[in-house]
Amino acid sequence: MPDKTRLQLYIPKPQARPGEPVNFDGLVVPEAGSVRRPDPLGCEADMRDMPFSLVRVLDEGGHAVGPWAPDVSPDLLRKGLRAMLQTRLFDDKLFRLQRQGKTSFYMKSTGEEAIGAAQSLMLGQGDMCFPTYRVLSWLMARDYPLINLVNQLFSNEKDPLKGRQLPVLYSARDYGFYSLSGNLGSRFGHAVGWAMASAYRNDDKIALGYVGEGTTAEGDFHEALTFAGVYHAPAILCVTNNQWAISTFAGIANPRDTTFAAKAIGYGIPGLRVDGNDFLAVCAATQWAAERAHANLGSTLIEFFTYRAAGHSTSDDPTKYRPVDEPVHWPLGDPIVRLKTHLITIGEWDEARHDALTAELTEEINAAVREGEAVGTLGKSKPPVAEMFEGVFKEPDWRVIEQRKELGI
Numbered sequence: 001m002p003d004k005t006r007l008q009l010y011i012p013k014p015q016a017r018p019g020e021p022v023n024f025d026g027l028v029v030p031e032a033g034s035v036r037r038p039d040p041l042g043c044e045a046d047m048r049d050m051p052f053s054l055v056r057v058l059d060e061g062g063h064a065v066g067p068w069a070p071d072v073s074p075d076l077l078r079k080g081l082r083a084m085l086q087t088r089l090f091d092d093k094l095f096r097l098q099r100q101g102k103t104s105f106y107m108k109s110t111g112e113e114a115i116g117a118a119q120s121l122m123l124g125q126g127d128m129c130f131p132t133y134r135v136l137s138w139l140m141a142r143d144y145p146l147i148n149l150v151n152q153l154f155s156n157e158k159d160p161l162k163g164r165q166l167p168v169l170y171s172a173r174d175y176g177f178y179s180l181s182g183n184l185g186s187r188f189g190h191a192v193g194w195a196m197a198s199a200y201r202n203d204d205k206i207a208l209g210y211v212g213e214g215t216t217a218e219g220d221f222h223e224a225l226t227f228a229g230v231y232h233a234p235a236i237l238c239v240t241n242n243q244w245a246i247s248t249f250a251g252i253a254n255p256r257d258t259t260f261a262a263k264a265i266g267y268g269i270p271g272l273r274v275d276g277n278d279f280l281a282v283c284a285a286t287q288w289a290a291e292r293a294h295a296n297l298g299s300t301l302i303e304f305f306t307y308r309a310a311g312h313s314t315s316d317d318p319t320k321y322r323p324v325d326e327p328v329h330w331p332l333g334d335p336i337v338r339l340k341t342h343l344i345t346i347g348e349w350d351e352a353r354h355d356a357l358t359a360e361l362t363e364e365i366n367a368a369v370r371e372g373e374a375v376g377t378l379g380k381s382k383p384p385v386a387e388m389f390e391g392v393f394k395e396p397d398w399r400v401i402e403q404r405k406e407l408g409i
């Protein structure tokens, strides 16, 4: 028998662990404005280079440059900035309140605020977003009442979901925000199914689905893409690649030499790879994919390249698995600072207005928290037990009837 090389299993490792210098070597960041913008109504086969580039609009000086620079008004940009800042301030406040025992659990979206905010403002009122827990800025951009968030987070008597969901797993149909699921990936297929139903009924609404990059390793992601490709579902399917799935780095879900956007090629749909910290690039890519979906050309997969600057949740300590200063070295910067700089550069914003907005939003958040505290924080007040069985099934399931009898309510 001829000599054979012994096989070795390859185990991917991140470029830096705690105590090691931050290492983003190999990360290629193209100049803003340098990536081509294919015709959104063009043929998918002619776009297969797109998943290997990175669409960027805002340059270092805060100018919007290149073919992807979207036609959006300063008012819309200010609305986006407001939603992002509100999300950041709300996250910081609620994180502290969790440490004080006022809510059981919290998840921040620090560094990723541009994605939900821009997409919320680009899509229509009847369109439906199938969110993850990292797109609170979607709701902020649509002025969802802060008190509803606070009451749910405090699990109190006025929780709009009556204790049926965990904190942060919001549900707001009228705001185009489908009920969040803790079962990662399960909503991606729902987004595609919802989009297919819209097309089947000859409606004009489109769906938007999110998963984190870690979740692309779940079967649900691939099943959803199969249906999306086969049936030309009018959906925008987004992977928010924030580099980390709790303590697992992105290289565990995808080989290092390819991209998450490139998965689109195998399913026959266009894949775009977009700077997720660039509010204008997110707007532009969303408009592009929406135009394509509305023209009956089906789904687009968009990888938003970003960075989870905070811990995964209040139960996580990222200093255990990545260098403590990694977030500050992230080459694509802070999305709020970048949009603010752009608005200042085009003469539509200034530091004084920014400070005033920060003060106004802080007071709004504090007022909502005070109102929620007056109802009750975790354990001090709870949703009405008698209503526990209401509003879940259209026709009561036999188990619900039995359980209700047992409780005598």
Ligand SMILES: Cc1ncc(C[n+]2csc(CCOP(=O)(O)OP(=O)(O)O)c2C)c(N)n1
Pocket: 132, 134, 182, 183, 184, 185, 211, 212, 213, 214, 215, 216, 240, 242, 244, 245, 246, 308, 312
């Ligand atoms: C089906 C399923 N598997 C595992 C988990 C546990 N879990 C919760 S969040 C998470 C990490 C998800 O990472 P990613 O998809 O990258 O999203 P991110 O949190 O980074 O936004 C895991 C494994 C879960 N909730 N559901």
